[in-house]
Amino acid sequence: MTVDITDPRAAEVIPAAHGLRPRRRIGIGARLTEALRQPVLVLAWLVVLTAAGWALFPWLFTSVSPYEGNPALSFSPPSSEHIFGTDRLGRDLFARSVYGAGTTLTATLLAVLIAFGAGTLVGLIAGYLGGAVDTVIMRVIDVLLSIPSLLLAMVIVSVLGYSTHNIAIAVGISAIASFARVMRSEVIVIVNRDYVRAAYGLGVGRLGVVLRHILPNSLSSVVALAALEIGTSILAVASLGFLGYGAPPPEPEWGLLVAEGRDYLAVYPWISILPGIALALVVIATHRISTSFRKEHRR
Amino acid sequence: MSEQPTARAEGAAVPAEDAAGTKPLLQIAELRIDYRAQGRSWSPAVRGVSLHVDPGETVALVGESGSGKTTLVQGSLGLLPASARVSGGSISYSGVDVTGWRDARMARVRGNYVGFIPQDPNTSLNPVKKIGQQVIEAVAFNERTAASSQEHIDAALESLRTAGLANAERVFHQYPHELSGGMKQRALIAIALAGKPKIIVADEPTSALDVTVQRVILDHLETLRTELGIGILLITHDLGVALDRADRIAVMQRGEIVEHGPVRELIANPSSDYTRRLLAAAPSRHQGRLAPSPGLQPRTPGEGIVVRAEQLRKQYTLRSAGGRSLVNALDGVDLVVRAGTTHAIVGESGAGKSTLASIIAGFATADSGTAWVGERETTSLSHRELREVRRDLQFVFQNPYTSLDPRFTVAKLIAEPLRAFRVATGRAELMTRVRELLRAVALDDSYLQRTTAQLSGGQRQRIAIARALALNPRVIVLDEAVSALDVSVQAQILQLLVDLQTELGLSYVFVTHDLGVVRMIADDVTVMRDGGIVEHGTVQDVFLSPQSDYTRALLGAIPGTRFATV
């Protein structure tokens, strides 16, 4: 408790005394056995991998079409044949959920890539150059942060037009500011680290220092944010879909699936709730995984 | 203190009054403390330690980092973190066994019976509460009968005065950030005294403070002990401090007490190897410069002057509670470093010694004045020209835990300057040079692929030195390069530096706050204070016949001098 972490000597005390081992390269086998000690994390990975499977190879998980329904079977409750039940047009909701994963997750990935790429670059420039450049960039980011991202995304979608693609772009743009801010503050910390000054002292050029020391060391916190942002983006994409700004109705999209069942909530609750649960599970799982990333990053 | 120390224990949580005379104030017997390791296993941090403190006695517990001394203190105060447990032995205060007491019960022992002075005064006071309030809490938690708030205030003020804060009324209304480090530590002493304890446990109470302040604080603790008749358990990594201040010393290593006895006995006849090594490594017990290891082939260094600075000035704007003010970090400083010698720059915090080193190394610019490395003027160079100077002048940082990129392997770290200047062509040649450098700092090839996380502090600093040597510079600037290391490691690094200097004809600019280290390594010394030079000359001259009062005060404050000649 009285060990001062900033005291360099403390670093020698802590690993020995507190059982935190210094970071070292862990073999895959060791990683796997360590992972198996955390059943929740394993479960989270299973959920995410299943969702990814749905998105990539939907035909492996269901042989039923997500578009064509059997009107005679409309509103049938979950059964062994239709495990999520069917909707108004008798379409199989499980098939729609499976195919919907592709729409929702592709949009999510695109959004995170936009936010991560642009945000990291802008943050690196602002943090490294400092001065007037930094001031200008930070003021712009202040403004972007002052508009709630869902609202900003709604405005952007309204200008670009309604589609899942545009939702992805809008969600991505609205998340750039937070990435830029995290990256900038991390870069400022790293720039002032002794090892960066040491690199200059050794005669390494400026670009070399940025590429070899500053960028790799500051990335880890943005990567952790990206992991977290996947969950947040799924929510944003689905929320916009729920509000009706995404793919037009016959398309299966998770947010839309929930919205479609809203009118029948009192009578046929499974239409909304089962796809919604699938969605919530995936988001919870990505959050759990990103937490484990952050813990590893902190080590 | 108006009250008699013996009248204090009445009604205290436990320690019975009649026992106080006969039993030790603190008795630790065969104590074992474990930390939770991975999974369900436990790793021991304290392995069967026995120790006692009698009234009016100062016992010093000496150990390097990782020795378990802090864990021992936490254990005896009942402040172990949740990941630790006491797995055996007992702790008793005046004969009352408190082992395994619940938090609420232990809280009545702390403050009331045992006072605690923490390590770092800068983080140990609540930043958003006034000092007075924090002392009053210590009074209120430990009073036996409810007192009025005026009585609380009076008691707190008295406690502040006892701790040596003459201006107690003013300090009472100040926030921690408005006080100097020394004053904060006194406020913490006041807090420790407020509950009128019988024993004070001080965990490295002065290691965050300057030597002259350290001396005053330790003097004051000694006075308190005599006046109040309390016992003191002093935890320190500095054998010099222990030798100066303690009646008995216990030396701790890897969770065990390896040596225990009165100070004179310990010096005259140390029974364990470890104590002997610690004694040998203590800078204060060294007379004169370290000799190079035998068998080296000395290289005659070039003649002349390798680094010169004239009239360097640098001002910072300081924002403090008192308002904006300009601080002279450097106020017209001159420096001359002769080829093949070590020039030590010594001073306390705020003296400007690190600013001087940064300007010479080109990390900072001076407001005015000129510096030369060899024949080249360095104070007016562009980024590119400065890079060329790096071939001749290299820098070693204070903290080896922050100065090495954590993502790099040892091989990559050492190769970095070679790559930057494209010195080695081809991978084979590069690796040959890297191995050569690694051997120069007495590490073998098995370290090449390790990352810094797998290295100890001393090994890291060796890597930093190897990296600095890579371009065959003529000068190395070392900024407090050994102060973050344990004494025994420090001695090894200093020996390495002396050997390298002999073999390679290097010149060092050696910045330090530790005059003991200066004597071991330097030829010339410049004493700085408040941005100006107080005194400079050869080590012989400055140490044997210091001209200024400040230098004399610094020399007098070196811990361990009391027994330096024994």
Next chain:
Amino acid sequence: MLHYAALKIGRALFVIWAAFTITFLLLFVLPAEPVDLLFDPAELNTIPEDVRAQVAANYGFDKPLLLQYLDRLGHAAVGDFGTSVQSGRPVTQALLEVLPSTLILSVGALLLAVVIGFAIALLATATRRPWLRNLLESLPSAAVSVPVFMFGIVLLQVFSFGLGWFPSFGDGGWQSLVLPLVTLAIPVSGPIAQLLVRSFTGEMGAGYVVTSFAKGATRGQVIVGDVFRNASLPALTIAGITFGNLIAGSVITETVFARPGVGRLTQGAINTLDIPVVQGIVVFVAASFALINLIVDLIYPLLDPRLRASLAARTS
């Protein structure tokens, strides 16, 4: 201090101006024919050219962009964002009409969220049982993981359709407020609780906590007397994010529960591409955000003496 306040006020004004400018660029400049946005896309081709020109002139689209910009900026400065395309009523009036309903919902949800956040953080800090601590620490991340609409729908299904305790739709009495309040409060409480748990844990390990224990304070006394205040301060720094979550959450909550409010107004305006209303809302939200951050910036120094001292020094 005055200089500090002036700087912060200046920044707030800048944010509002920039939000106006960005929405102007997005909504009036970026679309090739902004006037087209005013019509129902399905009927666009059937609109006669002269009607389009007439509408464009009404909205000032025929004037040079800079002039349009300055004109709108001038009006916006006095709170006039033009009239709604759909209803023909002034934007400000439409906004003010639905504001109270949203305010009640969000302020109530905020209070509930803060209570939940503190409860989780305090319990997690006070307990010495690892399993309980882990459980409490995982709650906030679950709270932000469940989609707001999903949460609303499940609450509706259970408490309204299932148990019949609360009405499902509308804005009548306190009963109709309960479910929306909970729906909105849960996701908003997530980040607050996360921050508080982290900051309570951090402060519990601080040096002055050891000093307090050594003084003789019990765990409870340390948490209440030392940690609580220091650890709560950082919660103010996410006031802006919390506000954003409240706005985003209220859009969805109001849709799910069919409540009138700013959220529904926003959704309606976006659906019908009612540009003046959209701009009005965005600028209003940005202004509220700037105001909240301004208040936080101004009261923070009052709560932290260190910051106060450094500010006093900077301006003296």
